[in-house]
Amino acid sequence: MTFFRLALPASLALAGLSAACAADHHGDGHGDNHAVSEATASLIDRNREVVGSARFQQGPTGVLITIEMDGLPDSATGWHGSHLHAIGDCSNEDFTSSGGHINVDGQAHGLLNPDGPDNADMPNVYVHSDGAARAQIFTNLVSLNGEYGAPALLDGDGSAIVFHDNADDHMSQPIGGAGARHVCGVIEAAE
Ligand SMILES: [Cu+2]
Structure with a gap:
């Protein structure tokens, strides 16, 4: 007793x-x-207007990213390169504050590149003529917290999701010809 x-x-x-x-x-x-199992990003354009959101859900073998954007201008209609940038900072005008691509092993850029991909690489997202985009992307090149040995989006300096002006050709260096950064979102652990 x-x-x-x-x-x-x-x-x-x-x-x-x-x-x-x-x-x-x-x-x-x-x-x-x-481990944080979910994260979000509020997506802003260069006018600092919120144009949508991205949701990041950690699965056993990768991260499922759900993207919703609305109200983008006519000039945005078409395909846009989407990447994961290394710093969670969208504060400056052209979003270069988000740093370069997440790329822990110095891989070449491009989902179709024989020397790639880097950890940031993802498929293009299409913006329709009504200014809306909807997409789901699954990537095992990153993780939220370091799962399966992939770099963590929620690391010390955070990460950002970035949509570029042009489509990514998934081959050419350094970013597939995707051009300037059009939309940016700081990835944050979900409440
Ligand atoms: Cu990029």
């Missing part, structure tokens, strides 16, 4: 610890070992 009376406080202490870990899930996404 003495043994059981001693064991009870220990189990209460464990319950307290796991409650603290659960709270960390809703923190800033950094500095703990508890």
